[in-house]
Amino acid sequence: MEKQVKITRKRKLEEKEDAKPRKKLARTVEPTKSKPRTVKEIKLKTKSQSVSAKTEKILLQPSSTISDEKADATEGSVDLWDESIVLAQVEKIPEKLAKNLVSLLSEGCTLPFIARYRKTAVDNLMPDRLQELYETYQNVIQLKKKAKSVIETLKKSKKLTLDVEKSILNARNLSELDLVYAPLKSHSLSLSERAKKLGLEPHARNALNGNYIDVETLCTKSNDELSNVDKVEAHITHIVADIIHKDPRVLEKIRSLKEETKFTIVSSRTKSSMKETKDSGQRKIESKSDPETYKIYFDWKCPSHFVKSYQTLALNRGEDEKILSVKVVVPDWFYNNLERFCITLWNGIFWIKKGLSDAYSRLIKPWLSRQVRSELTVAAQKEAIKTFTTNLEKYLLTEPIKNRRIAGLDPGFKAGCKVGIINHNGDKLETFTLHPDLRRKNENDPAASYLKSQLKNHMVELIGLGNGTACRETETWLKEYRISEDIPVIIVPEQGASIYSISKEAQKEHPNMDPNLISALSIARRVLDPLGELIKVEPKHLGVGMYQHDIPTKMLETALDSTVEQIVSLVGVDINTASLAMLRRISGLNESKAKKILDYRLKNEGFSSRGEILKVTSIGKITYQQCVGFLKILGGPEPLDATIIHPESYTVAKSFAKKIGVNINEMSQLNFPALVEQKTSSINIDRISEDLQTDVGTLELIISAFKQKSYEENIIRFVKPVYSLSVQVKEQLKEGMTLTGVVRNVVPFGCFVDCGVGENGLIHKSKLGASSTPRLGDRVEVTVIAFPQPKRLQFKLERILD
Template identity: 35%
Template sequence: MLLKYIISHTRLNESSVKNTIKLLNEDCTVPFISRYRKEATGNLDEVQIGDIVKYKEQFEILEKRKIAILKALEEQNVLTQELKQKIESCIDLITLEDLYLPYKKKRKTKAETARKNGLEPLAKIIMSQKANDIESIAYKYINKEIKNVDDALEGARHIISEWINERTDIRNSLRNQLERHAQISTKVVKTKAKDEKAQKFRDYFDWSESLQRIPSHRLLAILRAEKEGFIRVKINIDDVRALERIDNRIIRSNNTCADQIELAISDAYKRLLFPSLSNEALSKAKEKADEAAITVFAKNLKQLLLGSPIGEKRVLAIDPGFKTGCKLVCLNAQGGLEHNETIYPHPPKNDSFAAIKKIASLAEAYKIEAIAIGNGTASRETEALVKKIQFKNNIQVFVVSEAGASIYSASKIARDEFPNYDVTVRGSVSIGRRLQDPLAELVKIDAKSIGVGQYQHDVDQNKLQKELDVVVENCVNAVGVNINTASIPLLSSVSGIGPKLAENIFNYRNKYGVFKSRKDIKKVPRLGDKAFEQGAAFLRIKDAKNPLDDSSVHPESYKVVEEMAKDEGVTLGELIGNEKILQKINLKKYETQTIGLLTLQDIIKELKKPGLDIRESAKVFSFNQNIKSITDLHTGQLLPGIVNNITAFGCFVDIGIKESGLIHVSNLSDEFVKDVNEHVHLHEQIIVKVLEVDVSRKRIQLKLHKK
């Protein structure tokens, strides 16, 4: 059943899915499976394997719910063979819950009260639609609790309403109508219409749109506005049409029974069916919007984590500010803090002469190769100041995103790393390290705090966290980790390692010194064969005796590479990087039961350029120095900018002022844009054209001119 379920959702090859499930059940990680078990999976990538993981988990949740429902039905002695077969063959939760609905223990309802008052037989007579004088029959049901005929008929209708609500065919018919025709509409709460905070939602003070076609960002904005109490939200369909469809399924006579059933249908629709299923439809739309928003967030995070590093260079980092001054730190090539102090080049002190002198002397004293300036308050002024300095050596100047730096500086990770320094120093260190290696620094910060998504606080937090964790893990393992310099958070994201083993690796390194070979990793307490198998190839050791220890070649394949070198009459060192020799190797000669052609091709690719960083190198960028505020903008200007956020409806661009400009999806290309990420990437340097400036609302409309 599991195999069939996953294949039906993914359309992947049966053997690929079967082997992947087996590997997952053996506690193999997605990065390890996608990179080192290609023969087993049929070369599935991490996204396809991730889908198998997702549907495997969905299936397990479904099966767990089936077991609970079957147990509950057995306890009630209502489980027939037919019902059991229907439940066991069910392939989605909604259908499963519909099957269980008639037997679900309910709180006290009108129907339950009517049953206790002996009205169920009357309800059955009405539903048979054979009685012509139902009032006379209802008279027989008058008792201590039922005072008159009207009470009897009303109670019977409550029972009928419940039966109608529990009919799967009727529920599915109404679901279909909601899916195809539902409209979401909004109205402003009049007492909140002039509230300052409500103004950002004023587009939705009176709004109506198809629920099926509403873009994810708009639905999330509407639901946030409702949550904050500024608007009221309603789901609407054609009630008359919906009621007619239910009538046609039930009413087959033209007598007084039919009249009572029609009243019961109306009651079931208004009181039970529509409230429940319209909420379900809105929940499904919200779930779909969440998935879209999470996908955008995940793509943005991936681009951010794989941002261009400057590498192991000595950096002077500046966290700019006015009144509190600019915090300076000098970092060595490995990101270690060597010096820190504060300068005051901007108002109110305006001591720019001393600031310039200090920066120049520090650059020379610590042999600085690059300067990183945070992009927050006073960033532009600080960048202009630094560019005035005549350095003795060629020093590149970069503006670096500060997003999340304050989160890191106040975190336990930062306190443990720099217990004797305050948050301002830690924040400056983070800015400098982001230039050296964005991935290594950003993994220390909760991904939701980095600020590259939209409505991240409105989407399902568990799903968001899970997806972002996967992104971090995939990025870390795609790049690889230097085990001798990596922090605990970075090590934690390595395949098969996790927080506890990461801490053990870190402590072992501090106690015994650097790891000299991958074999040494096995000496770490509690790091067993499985963890070594999963993680060893993603952990790199610089200047190791065996050059393969600084490559993505898995230790299980070392023997094959050694055989290649022996057959070619060269040493391992002479084989690695020698394209001429590697090009002519006959790979079929080295195929075994465990190592196939796909793995061998990967090995050759790695041996040609061992340890190659998949990321591009960082590039210097300059904003237009004449643009200092939104009032300096005018229509038609061409400006350099950096993409600082991507959404489903476009992207935001930093053009060097406080407000970011928006390139709406329609202004990214003259052709239809299916995916914003196909046209721009996070932190990409582009040229934009100013289309419109709304100073009062602080909104800037841009068009992509060129990259």
């Protein structure tokens, strides 16, 4: 007891010292009135840029649970957020641009439509930048909804105080909102709420403001929670910690310090991944991957700002599989600076230090770790999506080979070789399975005779051979029996074909058909119409990009849809031949509306004009406006229906054609693009746009459409030797051997090459030499370099053949 009295007296002296007047120090617990400084500080719409007098008065009152009357005055504050202003602040763009974009989106405009037909309103931003702004806008809306939901939830649970509400309204993102809300979301009382229930809040605020409090007098034997000095101090500390970490000024300081701090990411191997089974004595692998795959990360650390995107994704996967343990190291510099800042806000140094220490260890530091990891993951996912879409765009724009009868071959050993034959429209002509003798040469192989007869009967002009299992053996078999002597063979990437063949979409398209045969038809169609066929496959199964299986499915699907829409913006779609999978990805359409278009097309034997689209059930004026520019009518009475020119600009287009002296009825003639090029080479586009009373962007689009060449029948230009004939399996490879192959995937650290040995090999960026990174689909010559098992094949680039 004597020792306790001495400690109490010592603290009283410290508190009296802390209570002495200090210059330039705040005198109250509540935040001082100052101009908002946060990036997402709440701003009201134009007529009232600040909170109303009534609401302001409420926010400046001492902290307490909000009464119903006061809650009614503040609950609408979230609804008054101006999304365009917040968007402008976050993305650092002009407010006018943000307002224009939000206005267009509110009217139902899609990004492809804005990027093509309203680009002047958004300062001619590129589609990828528009996508970034759209995602930020969606995050602002999500934050707004979440903030409103949190306020309503806390109000019902009677946990909403004015300080808490103000902290919520000052949150910049969902993570910051969680920092405020996390301690309150539990049904049980938080530590600070329990302390407040004991009536200690006024004493805690006095202590924080530098006023002397006698802790000993607050002790009482009638309540076990207040039975001694240590318990009372702990309760007061929890209240002070709650006040500090929810203060908007502290939150703003945490933001700025986080931007300046150099965090370190540390990873190590988990003990569970090294456990041994009692029965076999072998290592027990409690994961999907071999732990040795992550060997480089068993004792690894790196400054967070130097961590590569693929390293972040590898760490996340290793952590999910319980092979790696990943931590964020926060330097002491962060805490020391935060403490010095808090001392400038309140006077009670002793209680500031105790409260901040408690808030930091329980709330702020764990939140910092989550935030750093989250930001790294988001950045890595964006990079992975960018890699995916870059590869996907190139993949989808694979040159189609039109107007050919094509046989798709899905090779195999035990299951045989599946064959699907299609006509020039992609319709099925025949499907069957062969069982060729690929292991040995048989002069009278019946499979070869049957395939020859079927190819002849259906007048097949091209063979698409899948590059999967038994590809090389089947390729050799086709040559030995002279099947490919008169019919060219194209090696076709078959990633995702098997997955697609068992999908619901495939079963709808080919009811009651063997999935193996559907796969062969898909391979054939990938030659005829790569874009139309590849969009049917789930994006994560297309084999392009990096760590696509670790990216949220929704993100990949959004990236796929966005990429397809951009490509459609380039090439357009013939509404009379487009599939359901293609139509539902057109700007403004969905699956339901696409089905209605197909039903109308079938019933009326096609569309003769764009205007006829309005006759389709559920296609209203807004939907029509969004989709019509991306849907073409070939051979109709209106020549402009076959272009990317929007019907709203037809009058301008016809006036412009007349002005430069060309006839739009001759647009299908081969010399028309060259004629337009000649006529427009020296025109003043600004002056002409004024004369025609249109904007420059619209006129540029019209000129581009006039210059676009009408579809010409593709010739088979790229049927070239792909693989080295001397090597067919991985076991035949030797260091220093030269091979030829095709680039199947391009990633930030290099590219993967298919050399026909059953496994793609990596050309690391350090092995590219003076060459730039090859593009997807490029034919390359490579040299095999040492590759320790079970590492993947390693190549060095010699030259790009195309």
